[in-house]
Amino acid sequence: MTLRNILVRAYPRSWREEYGEELGAMLGQRAVSVGVVADVLAGAFRQHLRRDDPWKICGAFLFLWTVAGDLVNCHWFLLLLPPVFFITGAWTVMRDRSDTLSAARAVSKAAILAVLPDVVAVLLAGPNPVQLQDGIICFRWGIYTATILRPEWWEYFPSLARQVLPCIWVGCVGGLFGRLANGVREGLRG
Amino acid sequence: MDPELLILSSLAGGPKHGYAIMQEVALFSGIELGPGTLYTAITRLVDEGWIEPAEASGRQRPYRLTGQGLEHLREQLEKMRQLASFGLRRLRTA
Numbered sequence: 001m002t003l004r005n006i007l008v009r010a011y012p013r014s015w016r017e018e019y020g021e022e023l024g025a026m027l028g029q030r031a032v033s034v035g036v037v038a039d040v041l042a043g044a045f046r047q048h049l050r051r052d053d054p055w056k057i058c059g060a061f062l063f064l065w066t067v068a069g070d071l072v073n074c075h076w077f078l079l080l081l082p083p084v085f086f087i088t089g090a091w092t093v094m095r096d097r098s099d100t101l102s103a104a105r106a107v108s109k110a111a112i113l114a115v116l117p118d119v120v121a122v123l124l125a126g127p128n129p130v131q132l133q134d135g136i137i138c139f140r141w142g143i144y145t146a147t148i149l150r151p152e153w154w155e156y157f158p159s160l161a162r163q164v165l166p167c168i169w170v171g172c173v174g175g176l177f178g179r180l181a182n183g184v185r186e187g188l189r190g
Numbered sequence: 191m192d193p194e195l196l197i198l199s200s201l202a203g204g205p206k207h208g209y210a211i212m213q214e215v216a217l218f219s220g221i222e223l224g225p226g227t228l229y230t231a232i233t234r235l236v237d238e239g240w241i242e243p244a245e246a247s248g249r250q251r252p253y254r255l256t257g258q259g260l261e262h263l264r265e266q267l268e269k270m271r272q273l274a275s276f277g278l279r280r281l282r283t284a
Contacts, residue, residue: 022229023225026228027225035224039226042227043227046230047230
């Protein structure tokens with residue numbers, strides 16, 4: 001695969017179907033310098049923001065964030081989850097002009113992406129290295145996913161609802177904010 | 191300068207494909223638009239309905255201004271003209 005193809009593939013699929021061939025042809029007509037690569041990648045990033053579902057973008061960000069948190073073993077990293085869930089919910093409702101339920105669905109999907117690194121970490125490392133963080137609004141589903149496979153962890157199941165529900169609620173509050181913003185926007189348009 | 195305005199100005203002279211737009215913009219403004227910047231702007235202009243793809247002759251589709259795009263360009267250039275004449279008047283009295 002050539003550098004030109006890699007650059008074109010950095011764009012969302014729906015965008016590539018419309019403009020990918022043209023961009024590829026243009027890149028073939030000029031030298032691809034470092035500046036051109038940076039410019040094309042920045043363009044790809046902007047198109048992902050415009051076209052992708054908010055839960056994918058927020059979920060991917062949280063996925064990387066969780067990996068970073070796991071690597072430095074720093075639990076305050078989890079405190080970023082509520083604001084990102086709020087943004088996911090608000091963004092979903094504002095972009096699609098949908099209802100609060102769609103915000104909850106989007107946040108649930110983003111949450112699954114966010115905890116995937118923990119699922120892998122727990123499966124690889126076993127339950128002992130992970131410290132449960134009661135009282136923090138954020139959570140680690142990985143711990144509970146591992147519970148399914150490790151019967152000795154079943155005692156932690158009751159904590160699941162306590163830690164999961166607040167996260168979904170934060171997304172729903174974001175969704176309500178999105179609906180309010182949509183209403184204000186439509187009101188301003190008259 | 192706004193890449194979208196540069197593209198609209200270039201297309202005011204007739205339909206062009208991406209590479210030709212890039213070359214003409216560099217010629218009349220001295221600004222070299224990168225491919226990513228160019229296609230980000232083209233995507234937005236198409237979404238706004240200010241330009242539209244014309245019949246493709248090769249791998250690159252030409253784009254042309256729509257009536258709405260022409261109107262938008264005229265408005266923007268008029269605003270820039272007013273701003274420029276105001277600024278120049280102020281400079282003369284400074």
